[in-house]
Amino acid sequence: MTGAEFIAAVAALHRASAEDDLCGPFLSVLPVTAVAISTLGDPLGSETVCASDSTAARLEEIxxxxxEGPCWEAVRTRRPVLEPDLQRSRSAGWPVALTALRDARLGAVFAFPIRFGTIDIGAVDLYHREAAAFPEGAVEDATALAEAVARQVLRRALAGVDDALQGHTQDGNPYSRREVYQASGMLAAQTGAGPSDALLLLRAHAYAAGRPVRDLARDVIARDVDFTDHTDSAR
Structure with a gap:
């Protein structure tokens, strides 16, 4: 990578429109094979903003x-999380996610927090299919790119919040998890659980059934799965 290529990547993130790819500039200048960017937790909700390919999207969905996982740790600590050899990692901070990422045959993951001012927005996850070290210079570059993308991610997340508040049902984001929150609301009504516990229950049943949460959420919304009288109907 040349200095000119890095400057071009930063400039592309700063001038990106609502339809532009935010993952491409990271992939073009960093030593990784896939990239995903997500918002995480409050205040913007948890949703993938972009993914460089289907593998990155699935790893992010996990x-x-x-x-839990490296992206959540990066947001919590506000520091990069570097796992150059995931298959041999002894990280104890996210044991279930570690097992799932290993099962997906991921070699390495490097997560960088995204912040705008005092707002914790989410994280950039940089994936490598093989075990691979992340050079010190690349850490600095990835940190700068994460800072450059923050404004764009915040704008897109707020636009999604505005659409939801206005009752718009069309969603241009293929990674939208809106149905997850709709299903957890239905589950809360069925079980009497609070919103956070309802989401946790939905996640737990999806994990136990070996299914993505979005798949189970669609069944809940379609009323193919009902938690009113029992809590073991996930299938």
Missing amino acids: QLDLG
């Missing part, structure tokens, strides 16, 4: 479904 972490969002489980509510």
Whole structure:
């Protein structure tokens, strides 16, 4: 990578429109094979903003479904999380996600927090299919790119919140998890659980059934799965 290529990547993130790919600039200048960017937790909700390919999207979905993983740790600590050899990692901070990412045959993951001012927005996850070290210079570059993308991610997340508040049902984001929150609301009504516990229950049943949370959420919304009288009907 040249200095000119890095400057071009930063500039592309700063001038990106609502339809532009935010993952491409990371992939073009960093030593990784896939990239995903997600918002995480409050205040913007948890949703993938972009993914460079279907593998990155699935790896991101694993972490969002489980509510743990390197991206969550990066947001919590506000520091990069570097796992150059995931198959041999002894990280104890996210044991379930570690097992799931290993099962997906992921080699390495490097997560960088995204913040705008005092707002914790989410994280950029940089994936490598093989075990691979992340050079010190690349850490600095990835940190700068994460800072450059923050404004764009915040704008897109707020636009999604505005659409939801206005009752718009059309969603241009293929990674939208809106149905997850709709299903957890239905589950809360069925079981009497609070919103956070309802989401946790939905995640737990999806994990036990070996299904993505979004798949189970669709069944709940379609009333193919009902938690009113029992809590073991996930299938």
